[in-house]
Amino acid sequence: MLLRHTPKEVVERCALTINPAKTCQPVGAMYAALGMNRCLPHSHGSQGCCSYHRSALTRHYAEPIMGSTSSFTEGASVFGGQANLLESINNIFALYDPDIIAVNTTCLSEVIGDDLTQIINKAVADNKIPKGKTVMYASTPSFKGSHVTGYANMLTAIVQNFAENTGRKNGKITLLPSFIEPSDMTEIKRIAAEMGVSYIMYPDTSGVVNAPMDGKFHMYPNGGATREQIAESGDSSYAIGLGRVGTLNAVRLLDSKCKVRSSAIDLPIGITATDAFIDTLRTIAGVTVPQSIMTERGQLVDILCDKNQYLYGKKVSMVGDPDILIGLTQFCKDAGLHVLHVLTGTPAGSKFTDRIKEIAGDGVVVKAGAQSDLFYFHQLMQNDKPDLIMGNTYCKYIARDMDIPLIRICFPIYDRVGHSYIPITGYRGGLNLLVKMLDIFMDRQDRDAPEEKFELVM
Numbered sequence: 001m002l003l004r005h006t007p008k009e010v011v012e013r014c015a016l017t018i019n020p021a022k023t024c025q026p027v028g029a030m031y032a033a034l035g036m037n038r039c040l041p042h043s044h045g046s047q048g049c050c051s052y053h054r055s056a057l058t059r060h061y062a063e064p065i066m067g068s069t070s071s072f073t074e075g076a077s078v079f080g081g082q083a084n085l086l087e088s089i090n091n092i093f094a095l096y097d098p099d100i101i102a103v104n105t106t107c108l109s110e111v112i113g114d115d116l117t118q119i120i121n122k123a124v125a126d127n128k129i130p131k132g133k134t135v136m137y138a139s140t141p142s143f144k145g146s147h148v149t150g151y152a153n154m155l156t157a158i159v160q161n162f163a164e165n166t167g168r169k170n171g172k173i174t175l176l177p178s179f180i181e182p183s184d185m186t187e188i189k190r191i192a193a194e195m196g197v198s199y200i201m202y203p204d205t206s207g208v209v210n211a212p213m214d215g216k217f218h219m220y221p222n223g224g225a226t227r228e229q230i231a232e233s234g235d236s237s238y239a240i241g242l243g244r245v246g247t248l249n250a251v252r253l254l255d256s257k258c259k260v261r262s263s264a265i266d267l268p269i270g271i272t273a274t275d276a277f278i279d280t281l282r283t284i285a286g287v288t289v290p291q292s293i294m295t296e297r298g299q300l301v302d303i304l305c306d307k308n309q310y311l312y313g314k315k316v317s318m319v320g321d322p323d324i325l326i327g328l329t330q331f332c333k334d335a336g337l338h339v340l341h342v343l344t345g346t347p348a349g350s351k352f353t354d355r356i357k358e359i360a361g362d363g364v365v366v367k368a369g370a371q372s373d374l375f376y377f378h379q380l381m382q383n384d385k386p387d388l389i390m391g392n393t394y395c396k397y398i399a400r401d402m403d404i405p406l407i408r409i410c411f412p413i414y415d416r417v418g419h420s421y422i423p424i425t426g427y428r429g430g431l432n433l434l435v436k437m438l439d440i441f442m443d444r445q446d447r448d449a450p451e452e453k454f455e456l457v458m
């Protein structure tokens with residue numbers, strides 16, 4: 001009801017954010033950390049921050065997400081959090097026995113100016129870190145950036161801490177995915193394996209945040225890349241970042257630190273981007289594309305051709321995470337939809353804007369950063385109403401207010417399940433996405449059809 005008061009007239013804002021289209025950096029950092037085997041994410045700040053980070057992930061994945069906190073109170077806020085973190089490290093290794101503690105900072109610890117390198121060095125000097133265990137950190141000040149920035153920062157820190165160049169190339173290809181669902185991580189691994197590519201992938205949250213129910217509690221589910229695998233990536237022959245915003249810094253670091261040739265390409269969402277991914281793998285690994293992959297592609301093309309009349313010219317507005325938005329924009333263009341608005345709360349830079357315009361044309365409204373919020377998104381749609389919204393759960397208020405169907409995509413999704421298990425990447429993921437879209441448009445057509453036009457076979 002409150003949304004009825006959103007005015008159509010857009011006023012340029014430079015400081016105020018209303019209903020942000022993002023969550024905070026540590027959420028993404030924790031998610032990336034969970035993609036390492038036997039890793040406990042640790043939030044260096046107040047209990048309230050950590051509760052929020054964990055609950056955001058728990059509600060999205062419908063799984064208990066493990067994470068610890070430095071539990072700042074007034075004392076730590078004034079005098080710094082060193083004592084709290086040292087005590088935390090003691091307690092965590094004694095009680096929870098992880099192999100890795102991945103610390104993310106918070107707004108508070110960043111404002112105080114805690115020197116995490118010095119604190120961790122002190123923990124090492126004081127013998128607080130058991131042999132064979134590691135404490136690492138990523139700087140994730142949440143007064144800037146978003147969960148995607150936090151993910152990217154943690155991924156870069158993982159490379160910094162663990163990738164090693166031994167001087168002996170192992171012939172493997174390292175795959176570094178941007179912030180995507182565990183189902184998509186599984187799908188990307190499946191494609192690489194199907195092509196006969198020897199690969200290392202991290203972070204890998206499959207089997208961690210979508211672990212099966214077996215009646216027992218597992219503090220560290222049996223998933224995630226091992227420290228040895230991550231170390232090996234320093235000897236790989238090539239590294240591919242999938243999604244530039246989330247991975248570019250990490251692949252660049254792998255290149256400069258370990259001399260691994262690398263590039264960052266679009267996430268393989270839809271035909272064009274999956275073609276590019278497959279072709280990159282084919283070229284770099286020197287393999288041929290198997291018939292099974294060609295069949296998957298052909299099936300996606302088949303449905304696209306058969307049902308194009310339900311998609312062609314339909315207008316779509318989307319908001320979410322930048323790397324996924326680039327893939328979705330390409331997917332929609334391939335399917336004949338008209339992309340009206342593309343917004344992300346992540347400060348994704350001019351390259352993001354340029355890439356969206358390159359795909360969707362100059363007519364698309366594209367904006368990134370803090371003022372690219374859901375209030376602005378709603379205003380845009382009041383001026384040019386789309387047939388479909390793609391965005392996270394928070395878009396449901398706008399969708400309801402304007403009677404526009406919503407496909408839930410990106411982070412967070414609190415009110416539906418399936419995203420952790422059903423991919424949108426690769427040709428198979430493209431088919432899932434396409435079926436979802438067709439169901440929505442065809443259901444609408446059925447709902448709105450006059451009696452004489454209501455058909456059994458459409």
Ligand code: SF4
Nearest residue numbers: 024049052106107142
């Ligand atoms: S935005 Fe800052 S203060 Fe708020 S939960 Fe995130 S880290 Fe904590």
